[in-house]
């Protein structure tokens with residue numbers, strides 16, 4: 496399953512006065528890597544439904560800072576908690592909920608130390624649930640909700656934003672390999688071979704493609720083939736959209752035909768290499784927009800495919816809910832659904848598009864409007880449909896939902 500990202504364009508900006516937090520470096524020990532929930536765990540959270548339960552969803556991450564004290568995080572988290580407390584009469588906050596809220600407040604110090612980590616907590620003490628996740632997602636978020644269900648859309652978007660990919664830098668028989676996941680970047684050494692090439696390309700006045708003598712040309716071809724072969728053999732090295740290439744324009748002209756051998760649309764794009772010794776953060780800065788653009792293009796292609804296929808395409812909340820109810824959805828494209836609601840039965844927990852007097856399944860009259868995107872992901876997760884969360888990009892926001900059906 497591929498999870499696609501939600502890009503928040505507003506979060507990337509910092510002013511000269513703001514402190515820019517260093518992004519984290521992935522731990523070298525894979526066992527110590529950040530905890531990202533598995534599909535099974537997400538399905539369990541999505542299926543959680545206890546009438547009258549006080550289930551807390553909390554997500555927090557910050558990437559730009561007005562000052563160095565990091566006081567902002569503590570204030571913001573305190574306010575999120577306070578907003579929930581004030582929904583009760585003074586002194587009437589249920590005891591078990593208070594304990595969960597206090598535990599989240601107690602996390603403030605830790606969050607202040609590493610505010611750029613994307614943290615999520617799903618808790619319901621009454622049902623003995625406490626789940627904590629740390630993701631390297633680059634989006635900012637400050638969210639808390641208390642209801643009989645968990646809010647999963649922000650978590651799904653963050654997971655999609657953390658899909659792993661690689662960047663390879665190439666120059667005159669040398670390569671550097673990086674692994675990127677969200678805002679984390681790590682250089683991987685010892686995976687790709689050095690080429691025994693004459694360093695002719697380092698004379699920028701001459702350029703890579705000039706002055707080719709037969710022997711050098713032969714060496715280059717062999718080296719390109721070798722690198723492509725080694726990249727394809729890396730674990731997961733040939734999946735769609737798993738590689739960004741950093742390479743000078745003139746060299747890429749010659750290397751490109753060899754990289755076409757990487758199957759399944761592996762390469763997401765290329766950037767012109769400003770210097771072979773660039774830092775990991777610079778690599779991330781070049782690679783991330785290519786990753787984001789690739790994801791966006793993937794959604795657009797899928798939207799066109801849905802539009803073109805009258806038999807297998809479904810558009811709009813009503814049609815997609817109906818298809819989900821029938822278990823027919825293969826891929827669901829979720830856009831901005833602000834203001835749209837579906838209805839959750841407080842008794843049996845079934846979701847239905849229309850607000851009628853009674854639940855269509857159990858005849859209960861406890862139908863409650865809930866955010867449409869939460870209703871959709873809950874059903875899609877239950878059916879193991881692929882969810883693609885489309886980010887809001889300034890000029891072109893996709894509103895609503897569309898789905899490609901299995902048949």
Ligand SMILES: [Zn+2]
Nearest residue numbers: 840843854857
């Ligand atoms: Zn019902």
